[in-house]
Amino acid sequence: MTWRCGKHEISLARPRIMGVLNVTPDSFSDGGTHASPDAAIEWGLKLLDDGADIIDVGGESTRPGFRPVSPDEEAKRVIPVIRALADAGAVVSVDTRHPEVARLAVKLGASIVNDVTGFTNPDMVRVAVESDCGCVVMHAGEVSGRTPRRSVTLDSSAAARAAAHAKDDAEKHDEPTAAEAADAAAAERLDEVMRRSARGVTSPTVTLAGGNRRFTLPDSGPIMRHVMGFLGDQARELMRAGVSRDRICIDPGPGFGKLADEDVVIQRANAKMVSMGYPVMCAVSRKRFVGAVSGVTEAPARDAATAGVCIAAVEAGTRILRVHDVAGVSQALNSYWSVAHPDPRRAFVALGSNVGDRLDYLRRAVSLINAIPLTCVTGVSRAYETDPAYGIAMPVANAVAEIRTELAPLVLIDELLGVEKKLGRTRPAGQEGHGPRTIDCDLLWMEGETHAGRKLALPHPRLGERDFVIVPMEDLMHDPERFLAHAGISVLPREQRVGLVRADLGEISWE
CATH class of the missing domain: 3.20.20.20 (Dihydropteroate synthase-like)
Structure with missing residues (x-):
């Protein structure tokens, strides 16, 4: 739904x-x-x-x-x-x-x-x-025009039925009229509604032939x-x-x-x-x-x-x-x-490294992602050398991992941040998203999920402008532009993208 x-x-x-x-x-x-x-x-x-x-x-x-x-x-x-x-x-x-x-x-x-x-x-x-x-x-x-404490006679005798009908007729005078129901939008009526909810709770009494029996809740x-x-x-x-x-x-x-x-x-x-x-x-x-x-x-x-x-x-x-x-x-x-509720869903994670043994950091990141609870890696693109982007000063080795996960998006992003921490990622003040990094793990897209916030935005708001994401995704599916269009994401022409791919660095062996 x-x-x-x-x-x-x-x-x-x-x-x-x-x-x-x-x-x-x-x-x-x-x-x-x-x-x-x-x-x-x-x-x-x-x-x-x-x-x-x-x-x-x-x-x-x-x-x-x-x-x-x-x-x-x-x-x-x-x-x-x-x-x-x-x-x-x-x-x-x-x-x-x-x-x-x-x-x-x-x-x-x-x-x-x-x-x-x-x-x-x-x-x-x-x-x-x-x-x-x-x-x-x-x-x-x-939810009823009657008081919650009422007597219901469950008896097949004519006298009992007549008494029940007489009681019902008497109580009808207390039922709300159509005009009263139409006034529910008025503030005075809404106030009375809330006042009633603050009153005490009583239980109905049901009278059976041969004795009384008390029930804990009203008739549903x-x-x-x-x-x-x-x-x-x-x-x-x-x-x-x-x-x-x-x-x-x-x-x-x-x-x-x-x-x-x-x-x-x-x-x-x-x-x-x-x-x-x-x-x-x-x-x-x-x-x-x-x-x-x-x-x-x-x-x-x-x-x-x-x-x-x-x-x-x-x-x-x-x-x-x-x-x-x-x-x-x-x-x-x-x-x-x-x-x-078993609920595995498809997702894509962008990986990037621009210090040290970049390919090794990519390999280790994929292995750690595969070890996240209720999550498995189903595919990894090749690694690509890409131009610096967003203020980064040196070329980056990038890849994209396709995963299946049963974790909620905010739980998954915490796990991905944990992968960054395990691989020594630091975030100097003022360079949180643009400085050197051993590894960067960005959750790009997750099946059936949209989210807004400072911690996570889904789909990733810059996904469609990143050549270093679109090209690796071509290794994982036939037509990423068409796939992303179904998710409402427009992909820019290559000449308008940032972080253009310059070289193929080969496969990532992580298993």
């Missing part, structure tokens, strides 16, 4: 992490920590290096008792952050219920609109139709019909308006008007929501119900518990994890996925 979000196509063959970036003074778990644009931008870049695939930028808190923010104030908070992160190549999501903010954010770099009111506002639907952004349809509100049927019905209806509303199905993601909205018992019921039904055919988001990070099941009262201390719930959701088919603790969840997810 692929989630299409503006110019980005996010492969969901592997779960993806959406990092939460609250540019607010009053968020329930990290309010005020990143309230200034500079602090928020810096934190967003860190989240990318920690393993985030998407950054979700929000400028209005939706905690219980939150203070509504005007569209102008929200835009003032989020737009500078969105522009900076988008310029850095990140996939950016705007978390907003205001169509004006969503429209401006998409115009200035956001690729996803994450609407807590589920695109119930016709103006928000128009924003989606007039752009090519990804759309997150979230359910916010109660009515809850899931309500949640899945809303999500399906809103997704279809978007598609009828002209939004393609592959742009839509659904989120059951844990914590938004739901009691802890109800949130657990919904999380246990993740597989049912996945069966609807849309990417499903798990946005449980630090929520109250996570504290209820883990016994952790303080929201910022619920990160380990959040990771546990996220792994359960992934096992059920959820593919987008919206979390605050990107580093912790990334570590848990990478470990779990590597063990539970």
Whole structure:
């Protein structure tokens, strides 16, 4: 499955992490920590290096008792952050219920609109139709018009059936009307939704013929019909308006008007929501119900518990994890996925050396890469003498290794940096990318992976201009230019490239 979000196509063959970036003074778990644009931008870049695939930028808190923010104030908070992160190549999501903010954010770099009111506002639907952004349809509100503590009579007697019908008729007067549901987008309604989620948890009582029996959770049927019905209806509303199905993601909205018992019921039904055919988001990070099941009262201390719930959701088919603790969840997810899901993928690594016995350094680097866990070398190009480039003062011996790996990209790049360290690579201040090097290991491309950040950018942003990469790749495939074009990478004509190949240095014997 692929989630299409503006110019980005996010492969969901592997779960993806959406990092939460609250540019607010009053968020329930990290309010005020990143309230200034500079602090928020810096934190967003860190989240990318920690393993985030998407950054979700929000400028209005939706905690219980939150203070509504005007569209102008929200835009003032989020737009500078969105522009900076988008310029850095990140996939950016705007978390907003205001169509004006969503429209401006998409115009200035956001690729996803994450609407807590589920695109119930016709103006928000128009924003989606007039752009090519990804759309997150979230359910916010109660999941039943009845109190969670209810009595259900399971008895075939006529008297019992009559009593049950009478009780149902009485309770119908408490069910929300269509007009009330339509008002869910208003700030007052959203505030009430969040207040309800903060109340205590009760369990339903089921009365059986011959005695009483207490169940630990409410009946899942009515809850899931309500949640899945809303999500399906809103997704279809978007598609009828002209939004393609592959742009839509659904989120059951844990914590938004739901009691802890109800949130657990919904999380246990993740597989049912996945069966609807849309990417499903798990946005449980630090929520109250996570504290209820883990016994952790303080929201910022619920990160380990959040990771546990996220792994359960992934096992059920959820593919987008919206979390605050990107580093912790990334570590848990990478470990779990590597063990539970065989997932070998093709990748290319550029190798270069310009000091000492250059060919020996290339040979030893290939051997060390082959020894990386869950990784093997499947092919190596010949070695080539190339012109200096990017400020390097001497000719370089270059090659490209083709590998298969089951490691996540950020885990793999750490391993490649470890290879450089083992072979004595140093990075003098001011010459980190341009000085003499025993070996340089650049991750160029990885199947199904794109990434932005200071630590790693995929595909490599300068891949198409490097003759010392394109020529060695010709040893590994018939037509690298055509191959790279399918990945959206333009290859420059040879006369416009840098680091031109000048001599063939022969094969690299590494096995």
